Every structure is written in C-alpha cells, then in structure tokens.
Amino acid sequence: MSEALTQSPATHLEATPPEVKRYQRQKLTAVMAGTILGLGYLAVLGLWLAPGIGKWLDVQLGGNDWLRLIAMAAVVGVGLEALTFPIDFWSGFVLEHRYELSNQNLLGWLWRRLKAYAVGGVLGLLLLLGLYAILRWTGEYWWLWAAGGWLVVSLVLGQLLPVLILPLFYKVTRLDDAPLLEKLQRLAAGTGLTVAGVYRLHLSAETRKANAALAGLGRTRRVLLGDTLLEQFTPEEIEVVFAHEVGHHVYRHLPKMVVVSVLLATAGFWLVNLVLGLGAPRLGYAGVADPSALPLLLLVLSLFGLILSPLQNALSRFFETQCDRYALARTSMPAAYRSAFVKLARINKSDPDPNPLVAWLFYDHPPIRRRLALADS
Numbered sequence: 001m002s003e004a005l006t007q008s009p010a011t012h013l014e015a016t017p018p019e020v021k022r023y024q025r026q027k028l029t030a031v032m033a034g035t036i037l038g039l040g041y042l043a044v045l046g047l048w049l050a051p052g053i054g055k056w057l058d059v060q061l062g063g064n065d066w067l068r069l070i071a072m073a074a075v076v077g078v079g080l081e082a083l084t085f086p087i088d089f090w091s092g093f094v095l096e097h098r099y100e101l102s103n104q105n106l107l108g109w110l111w112r113r114l115k116a117y118a119v120g121g122v123l124g125l126l127l128l129l130g131l132y133a134i135l136r137w138t139g140e141y142w143w144l145w146a147a148g149g150w151l152v153v154s155l156v157l158g159q160l161l162p163v164l165i166l167p168l169f170y171k172v173t174r175l176d177d178a179p180l181l182e183k184l185q186r187l188a189a190g191t192g193l194t195v196a197g198v199y200r201l202h203l204s205a206e207t208r209k210a211n212a213a214l215a216g217l218g219r220t221r222r223v224l225l226g227d228t229l230l231e232q233f234t235p236e237e238i239e240v241v242f243a244h245e246v247g248h249h250v251y252r253h254l255p256k257m258v259v260v261s262v263l264l265a266t267a268g269f270w271l272v273n274l275v276l277g278l279g280a281p282r283l284g285y286a287g288v289a290d291p292s293a294l295p296l297l298l299l300v301l302s303l304f305g306l307i308l309s310p311l312q313n314a315l316s317r318f319f320e321t322q323c324d325r326y327a328l329a330r331t332s333m334p335a336a337y338r339s340a341f342v343k344l345a346r347i348n349k350s351d352p353d354p355n356p357l358v359a360w361l362f363y364d365h366p367p368i369r370r371r372l373a374l375a376d377s
Contacts, residue, residue, distance in 0.1 A: 011338040013345055013372060016353050023099045024351040028362065030091035034084045039302060041083055045076065046296030051284035054292020069132055069291035073125065076295055081117075088113075096207070099349060104206050112206070115168060127153065128294075135289040142288075143269035150265040154258045158217035162199075162224070166215065171202035175225065180235055184242050187330060193249045197222035198242070204228050209348045212241050214248040217258075221249065233343060236336035243330040247323030260315065268304045275300050309361075316364040324366075324374050334375040341371050 045053075053075060054068065061067040093109045096102035104112070130153075131146060138145040157165075166172060175181060175198045184198055203211060203226040210229035216222050223245045230238065248254065276288040276296060285293040328337055345352050345368040352368035359367050 011335055011342060013342045013352055013368065016351050019099070020349045020351055023095065023349050024354070026095055027091060028358065030087050030095075031362070034087045034091075035306070037083045037087070038080055039299065039306075041079055042076070042295050042299040042302060045079070046293070046299045047283065050292050050295045054285075054290065057292075065291050066129070066132075069128065069294065070125070072291050072294045073128055076298065077121070077124075101208050101349065102206065103204060103208060108206070112169065119165065119168060123157075132289065132291065140273075143266065143273045146269045147262055147266035151258070151262045154261055155217060158254065158258065159220045161220075162216040162222055163220050166201075166224075171205070172224070173200050173202070174198075175200050175230075177230075180238065183235060183239055187239060187243050188246055191246055191250050193221070193223070193246055199224050200230060201226045204231075210344060211348075212245055214245045214254065217254060221254070228347070232347065233340060234336070236331075236333055237340035237343065240327050240331050240333060240337045240340045243327035244323045246330070247326035248319070250326060251319065251322055253319045253323075256319075260312070264305075264308060264312075268301050271304055272297055272300050313362065313364045314360070317366045320365050321371075321374070324371050328374060338372055338375045341368055344368065 050072070054072065057068045057071050061071065089109075093102065093104070093106070096104075102109075130149060134145045134149060135142050162172075174196075175184075181198065188194065199222050201211075201213075201224040203209070208228060209226075210232060211226045212229055213224045214221070215224055223242060225238065225242065229241065233241065273288060276285075276293060280287055280290065280293050280296065283293075283296070285296070287293075288297075324337075328334060331337070344350065350368055352372075354363065354367055365371075
C-alpha cells in the first residue's frame with residue numbers, strides 16, 4: 001500500500017494545486033520586478049545623474065554636506081518608492097485579497113505602510129548619518145569602523161525589535177492559555193528559555209497566514225506564536241512549532257546570524273571602499289565620502305547582497321532543518337509534526353514542490369515536502 005494511502009488526510013500533503021503555483025509564481029515575479037527596478041534606478045542615479053544632482057544641491061544648500069546627504073537620501077528613497085509602490089501594492093494587497101489571504105482593508109494597508117515609512121525613515125536616516133560620520137572622520141580604514149558600528153546596531157536593534165518596534169505594527173500579548181503554557185514549559189525546561197517569554201502575536205487583523213518566530217536578544221528573547229496559528233492548530237501541533245522555535249534558541253542561531261551579518265558587512269564596506277575609491281573620481285564625485293555618491297554606495301552594497309543572498313538562504317535553510325530535527329527529537333510526535341507542516345502549507349498557500357533553482361535562489365526555509373520527509377527518517 002502506498003504512503004499516500006496509509007497516511008490520514010491531516011498528515012498527507014497532496015500535489016501542489018495550480019492556484020498555489022500561480023500565487024507563488026506571481027509573488028516571485030513581483031520580487032524580481034521590484035529588485036530589477038530598484039537596482040536599475042540606483043544604477044542610473046549612481047553612474048549618470050547623481051553627480052549633477054549633487055552639484056545642484058550643493059549650490060541650493062549653501063555647501064552644507066550634511067544637508068546634501070539628507071537631500072540625496074530623499075532623492076533615492078522617494079524615487080525608489082515611486083517606482084516600486086505599484087508592485088508592492090499589487091503583491092501585498094491585490095494578490096493577498098485575490099487568494100483570500102488578507103484581512104486588511106485598503107486604509108489599513110496604507111496606514112501600515114505609512115508607519116513603515118516613519119520607522120524605516122528615522123532608522124535609515126540615523127544609520128546613514130552615522131555611516132557618513134565614520135567615512136569622514138576615521139580615515140582609510142573606515143570600513144572596519146563601520147563594521148564595528150554595524151555590530152553595535154545589530155545588538156541594539158536585536159534587543160529593541162520585539163519590545164519596541166514590533167508592537168508598533170502588531171499587537172503583542174502574553175500567552176494566557178494555562179494548559180498550553182504547561183505543555184510548552186516542559187518543552188522549554190533546561191534550554192534557558194523561560195516560558196514567560198511566550199507571546200501571542202495578533203496577526204489575524206492583517207492576514208490569515210499562520211506563523212511563529214523567535215525574536216530578540218538577551219533578556220528580550222521570546223517566542224512569538226501567531227494567533228492565526230494558535231486558533232487553527234491542535235495543542236500537539238503547537239508544541240511541535242514551539243519546539244522548532246526553541247531549537248533556534250538552543251542552537252544559538254540568532255547570535256550566529258549577527259556574527260554572519262557583521263562579517264558580510266565588513267566585506268561589503270571593504271568592497272564599497274575599493275569600488276568607490278577607484279570609480280568615484282572618474283564619475284565626477286569628490287571621493288568615497290561625497291554625499292552625492294550615496295546612490296553608487298547603495299548600488300554596490302545591493303549588488304553584493306544580491307550575489308550573496310543564495311548562500312545566506314542556504315545557511316538559513318540549514319538552521320531551519322536543524323530546528324526541525326530538534327522539534328522531532330524533543331517532542332517525539334512525528335504525526336503532529338507532519339500535520340502541522342501540512343496545515344502551514346495549506347493555510348499559507350506554500351508551494352511544497354518548488355523548482356529546485358527557485359528554492360536555492362529565493363527560499364530561506366526548506367520546501368515543505370522536504371521538511372515532511374524528516375518525519376519519515
């Protein structure tokens with residue numbers, strides 16, 4: 001008798017429906033289109049237009065480099081947003097409603113977008129001012145100082161994200177289900193993750209997708225379980241998902257990702273120093289620290305990140321597989337593990353059988369079918 005016939009409907013995942021294939025293909029198309037438009041805009045600015053814009057801004061702003069930097073950042077940010085907003089709207093609002101995955105109305109989507117502009121704008125401007133202060137005042141090895149600054153930023157934001165930034169976008173409350181908390185407490189015992197760090201993330205105001213995450217560093221570390229997951233999954237399935245998130249804590253994946261991020265930032269800043277040091281004067285810029293060269297700097301960093309993204313995704317998939325194995329070993333509930341991932345695939349319209357090249361390039365989690373296979377091994 002085949003495996004498909006011996007498994008219950010709750011633990012057997014059928015072949016990918018055409019609707020899911022279509023949804024995932026359209027989402028991927030939006031990502032690729034947005035990436036191409038963004039890189040193209042930075043290239044046009046950095047390689048042709050920005051030197052002239054910078055000279056005009058210099059005259060208008062009385063030669064103040066800091067004001068010129070802020071103005072150039074506005075040119076970059078507003079231009080990118082104008083180009084990519086239609087794609088983001090189609091991907092984040094139209095498609096999500098077309099496939100019945102969103103609970104947001106138009107005003108709610110726009111309000112969330114405005115909050116993202118405000119938070120991202122403030123953080124981005126602070127980071128930008130800090131980077132150019134380092135560029136101007138630390139000499140030829142500025143890229144090492146910038147990497148050290150990125151380490152500090154990563155640690156600070158890692159602690160602030162779950163307690164300050166995330167609540168600006170989602171309601172977060174302590175999990176108050178006593179029987180479930182008792183189960184989760186047993187799973188967390190001996191790992192250093194206290195059960196007080198389990199929170200309900202109110203996703204249902206925006207989406208029907210189910211999700212969970214480990215967030216924060218140090219004392220702010222906590223497991224976030226989406227209310228969409230808590231309301232649709234059995235206690236056993238929730239235990240498996242929780243154990244997976246505990247696995248991230250046990251294997252210290254968040255600190256490891258910070259280390260990887262700092263190493264990549266060091267390499268990226270060094271590359272900026274090399275490319276702009278050679279190319280900026282030829283393109284009409286005063287040097288690496290010229291505020292007018294901001295689009296060129298961002299272009300180099302973006303291309304560097306794009307080239308390395310498959311390797312970063314591969315590392316992320318490795319970490320996720322570690323946590324899947326940990327969840328299976330910790331709970332000894334392969335049936336609940338299978339049914340949990342089958343539900344995730346169906347609720348989130350995930351493609352369990354993506355093209356291998358697409359999975360390698362874009363997936364930071366293993367395809368669902370591969371994760372289900374772990375339960376059989």
